[in-house]
Amino acid sequence: MKDQLVALLHQALQSWAQTESITLPESLEVQIERGRGSEHGDYASNVAMRLAKPAQRSPRDLATQLCAHLPAHPQVERVEVAGPGFINFFITQDAANAVVAEIHQHGEHYGRSQAGAGERVMLEFVSANPTGPLHVGHGRGAAFGAALGNVLAAAGYDVHREYYVNDAGRQMHILTLSVLVRYLEHRGEPMPFPVNGYRGDYIHHIARDLEAEHGDRYRLSAADLCQDLPADENAGGDKERYIDALIQRARHLLGESAYQTILSAAVNAITTDIAEDLAAFGVHYERWFSERALVDTGAVEQAVERLLSAGAIYEDNGALWFRSSDYGDDKDRVVRRADGQMTYFASDIAYHLDKFERGFQRIIDVFGADHHGYMARVRASLEAFGYDISRLEFRLVQFAILYRGHERLPMSTRSGEFVTLRELREEVGNDAARFFYVMRRPEQHLDFDLELAKSRSNDNPVYYIQYAHARVCSVLAQMAERGIRHDNNNGLKHISQLDADHEQSLLAQLGRYPEVIQAAAVGHEPHQLAQYLRELAGAFHTYYNAHTFLVDEAALRDARLSLIIATRQVIANGLGILGVSAPESM
RNA sequence: GCCCCGGUAGCUCAGCCGGAUAGAGCGAUCGCCUCCUAAGCGAUAGGUCGCAGGUUCGAAUCCUGCCCGGGGCACCA
Numbered sequence: 001m002k003d004q005l006v007a008l009l010h011q012a013l014q015s016w017a018q019t020e021s022i023t024l025p026e027s028l029e030v031q032i033e034r035g036r037g038s039e040h041g042d043y044a045s046n047v048a049m050r051l052a053k054p055a056q057r058s059p060r061d062l063a064t065q066l067c068a069h070l071p072a073h074p075q076v077e078r079v080e081v082a083g084p085g086f087i088n089f090f091i092t093q094d095a096a097n098a099v100v101a102e103i104h105q106h107g108e109h110y111g112r113s114q115a116g117a118g119e120r121v122m123l124e125f126v127s128a129n130p131t132g133p134l135h136v137g138h139g140r141g142a143a144f145g146a147a148l149g150n151v152l153a154a155a156g157y158d159v160h161r162e163y164y165v166n167d168a169g170r171q172m173h174i175l176t177l178s179v180l181v182r183y184l185e186h187r188g189e190p191m192p193f194p195v196n197g198y199r200g201d202y203i204h205h206i207a208r209d210l211e212a213e214h215g216d217r218y219r220l221s222a223a224d225l226c227q228d229l230p231a232d233e234n235a236g237g238d239k240e241r242y243i244d245a246l247i248q249r250a251r252h253l254l255g256e257s258a259y260q261t262i263l264s265a266a267v268n269a270i271t272t273d274i275a276e277d278l279a280a281f282g283v284h285y286e287r288w289f290s291e292r293a294l295v296d297t298g299a300v301e302q303a304v305e306r307l308l309s310a311g312a313i314y315e316d317n318g319a320l321w322f323r324s325s326d327y328g329d330d331k332d333r334v335v336r337r338a339d340g341q342m343t344y345f346a347s348d349i350a351y352h353l354d355k356f357e358r359g360f361q362r363i364i365d366v367f368g369a370d371h372h373g374y375m376a377r378v379r380a381s382l383e384a385f386g387y388d389i390s391r392l393e394f395r396l397v398q399f400a401i402l403y404r405g406h407e408r409l410p411m412s413t414r415s416g417e418f419v420t421l422r423e424l425r426e427e428v429g430n431d432a433a434r435f436f437y438v439m440r441r442p443e444q445h446l447d448f449d450l451e452l453a454k455s456r457s458n459d460n461p462v463y464y465i466q467y468a469h470a471r472v473c474s475v476l477a478q479m480a481e482r483g484i485r486h487d488n489n490n491g492l493k494h495i496s497q498l499d500a501d502h503e504q505s506l507l508a509q510l511g512r513y514p515e516v517i518q519a520a521a522v523g524h525e526p527h528q529l530a531q532y533l534r535e536l537a538g539a540f541h542t543y544y545n546a547h548t549f550l551v552d553e554a555a556l557r558d559a560r561l562s563l564i565i566a567t568r569q570v571i572a573n574g575l576g577i578l579g580v581s582a583p584e585s586m
Numbered sequence: 587g588c589c590c591c592g593g594u595a596g597c598u599c600a601g602c603c604g605g606a607u608a609g610a611g612c613g614a615u616c617g618c619c620u621c622c623u624a625a626g627c628g629a630u631a632g633g634u635c636g637c638a639g640g641u642u643c644g645a646a647u648c649c650u651g652c653c654c655g656g657g658g659c660a661c662c663a
Contacts, residue, residue: 031603046605052643059643083606084644129663171663240662319661330589330659337661344663372590373658398591399657440599443591445656447598452612456625459612467625478622523603531600534611545618545627586625 002515004073005043005089006030012069013047019069022055034512041080041088042096042508048085059085096504097495099511103566104488111513111573116157116521122355123149125366126278127164130270131175132200134277134421137368140400140446142421143437143579145366146283147526148395150577155521160360161285163278164351167267168292169344173247174198175270176263180250182207183262184222191222194246195232196239206269210262218262220253277422281430282579291347294354300342303350304335312384322349327380348374349381356387363392364524372396395524400437400446409450428453434579435462439530456586461534465571466583468537472568473584475549479561484550491562494555498563502543506567509539513570517577526578533574540567 009030017024032045048063055062063081070079075095080088103110125145128138145161153159166172178197182204184190193199210218229245231237251259275288294300304320307313312323318338322345325332335346355363367374375394382389402409402419409419425433432453439461440446458464479486498507512532520528549560572582 040606044606049605049644086606131663166663169663174663317661321661334661339661341661343661369591369657371658376589396591401656444599445592449598452598458625458627460625461611463625464611467623471623471626475622482622527600531610538610541626542628544622545624548622550622586623 001075001091001095001511002032002043004075005032005045008070008073008076009045009047009066009087011071012066013051015069016066020065024051034515040082040086042091043089045087045089046085048081048087052085063087093496093499096507096511097498099507100495100562100566101492103510103569104492104562107569108573108576110569111517112154112156113514113518114156115518116152116155118156118158119362120158120160120360121152121362121364122160122162122358122360123152123364123366124162124164124355125149126283127166128274129166129171130267130274131171131198132270133202134274136402136419136421136424136448137399139281139421139424139433140437140442141366141368141397142278142281142283143434144395144397144442144526147434147438147529147578148364148366148524150579151517151520151526151529154517154577157362157521160287163285163288165271165288165290165292166344166347167271167290168295168347170244170341172263172267174243175266176259177243177247177250178203179206179210179266180218180220180254180262183210183218184220184225186211187216187219189219189222189225191226192232192234194239194243195234196243202270202273206266209269210265218254218258220250224253225249281421281425282434289351291351294347294350295342299354300346300350303353304342304346306353307335307349307381307384310384322377322381322384324377324380327383329376329380333377345377348378352378352382352392353385356382356385356391361391364395365392366395366397369396369398393524395442397442398445400448403447403449403451405449405451424450431466431580432460432462435465435530438526438578441525441527461530462580463586464541465533465537465575466580467586468540469568469571469575469582470584470586471540471544472564475561475564479550482550484557486561486565487554487558488562488565490555491558491560494559495562497556497559500547502539502546503560503563506536506539506543506563509536510566510570513574529574529577533571533578536567536571536574540564540571 009032013024013030016022030045030047031050032043034043048066049059051057052059052062057065060081063085067079067081067087075092077090077092080090082088106112123145125148126134126138126142128134134142149159149161174196175198177194178199181191181193181197186204186207197203225246229249230241232242233239254262271288278284304313307322308320312326313320313335314323315321319334320336321332322335323332333345334343335349336342352363365378372394379389379392382392402424421433428436428450436448436453437446452460453462454460456463476486498504509532513536516529516532520526543564547560549557549564551557551560568582575582
């Protein structure tokens with residue numbers, strides 16, 4: 001409908017410009033939005049006001065003239081000029097009523113479109129390092145990314161979701177060492193735990209699994225391992241130097257093959273845990289992209305060489321630096337350290353290069369807000385390769401702060417004591433978690449109240465929406481109990497009987513759904529859908545309270561039932577995109 | 587110091603690619619169950635849109651400066 005009105009306005013503009021011999025400005029964009037109240041029409045456009053200045057007319061006069069040039073449209077009841085120069089469209093009752101039939105016809109496909117025209121979009125999200133379980137911060141990225149992927153797919157984009165696994169580099173060694181130290185501890189070779197090691201319980205679990213499979217096979221003398229090492233931080237030394245030295249020693253004592261076995265066991269255990277966690281959360285990927293594979297195939301090396309031969313890299317103090325400051329970054333960045341190790345940034349370059357080479361028309365990276373510093377350098381690298389960086393978009397997701405009622409939950413990220421995503425899911429359930437994570441715009445810090453998420457009241461938007469769905473199911477169950485049958489064709493035939501205010505506003509909400517999907521997809525803002533569903537559920541609850549559906553008169557009853565079944569369908573469709581279930585009873 | 591995000595009703599937030607009287611939920615107050623689930627509905631009260639300038643016919647929305655809150659600024663990941 002919206003698109004059709006835009007087309008009408010374009011025609012009117014052409015026709016008007018021709019009779020007035022005026023050339024329309026190239027940049028003129030015809031905007032149409034939903035009117036707020038009935039007095040402002042169903043749709044409104046501000047073109048006249050935007051065009052007034054270049055055309056040197058008063059906005060109202062211009063609006064009036066444009067109206068005169070508007071072609072008739074069967075679904076447009078009337079057009080009015082109002083306020084400072086708005087053109088308000090009132091659509092016919094039949095057009096408004098038609099959404100019910102449309103919803104029944106398309107079912108779970110209602111709201112889907114081809115607006116994206118099959119454009120290939122690569123969506124990377126979460127990509128947490130496999131050094132421990134996902135925590136509640138990752139949960140937001142997961143819920144956001146998954147919802148965004150779904151809404152893009154619904155709008156006709158060809159979405160490819162990817163999780164980039166940082167399974168190479170120094171953090172993996174620290175992880176391996178952490179497991180080894182716990183393992184030795186369990187086998188009677190205790191030693192001080194490195195300050196920089198990973199302390200979580202999951203490290204113990206991985207060590208136990210290692211013991212179960214290999215027994216004493218990797219047992220080393222703690223004394224040998226610790227002999228002549230530099231001091232750790234708690235002994236007045238440098239924790240980074242200490243742990244690096246410890247890693248070297250362990251590698252040497254164990255031998256490369258044994259060391260790699262432990263490393264692989266640790267990485268696999270954690271990656272598997274993350275994948276299972278996400279799958280249980282309803283978050284799925286087309287591909288898990290391994291950094292290690294990128295390193296092993298030489299892709300990282302090649303990417304750096306390409307930049308080198310392009311003159312975008314120089315050497316200083318034994319390290320290789322990428323001239324990112326030539327491309328808008330604050331400073332140049334190291335891609336290969338003086339000790340010969342590639343930095344993570346080097347892998348990131350290779351990964352993004354790979355994304356571009358795979359031919360995605362649009363690439364979206366969903367990052368936590370703490371990664372915002374990466375945007376400039378990643379962009380810089382792709383610009384250095386000559387790619388059109390407007391294809392790459394970063395979406396920063398702010399943190400979620402957990403509350404239990406008014407009490408803020410502590411969330412120290414480093415030292416081990418954090419709330420995992422799994423714990424959150426177990427406490428509040430997947431539905432509440434998925435919805436709460438995406439109900440705010442991603443730039444907004446999220447106050448996540450656990451008590452609210454669990455509460456079964458109208459305070460809780462998840463239950464409020466799900467309840468609307470369940471209520472429709474309940475009405476139908478009641479109907480069956482009374483031995484009434486719903487004749488949908490009869491309902492659609494008499495849909496014009498739905499002329500009560502509550503019915504009209506519900507119809508208007510239902511008609512808005514495809515526009516919401518499109519807006520949420522184009523703006524990459526799934527929260528718009530969450531907001532919409534709350535409004536839709538509200539319109540339904542109001543209607544429910546004001547009218548009885550199971551009336552004696554068959555025509556009216558069938559029409560009302562057709563309407564609420566359509567409502568149920570739209571709620572189910574919308575919740576599905578957000579990854580929230582639509583229960584039949586509550 | 588530099589960079590990113592936020593500052594809208596008592597609370598949590600929509601609105602922000604300029605438009606009509608700034609919206610919603612919660613909380614507060616007052617109402618609604620012999621009736622399809624009250625996990626619901628209605629009504630009332632509640633606002634210098636952080637502050638100050640600027641652009642514009644028109645600014646919560648765009649620009650500049652400042653204030654407050656969060657985050658980021660490594661040969662860390």
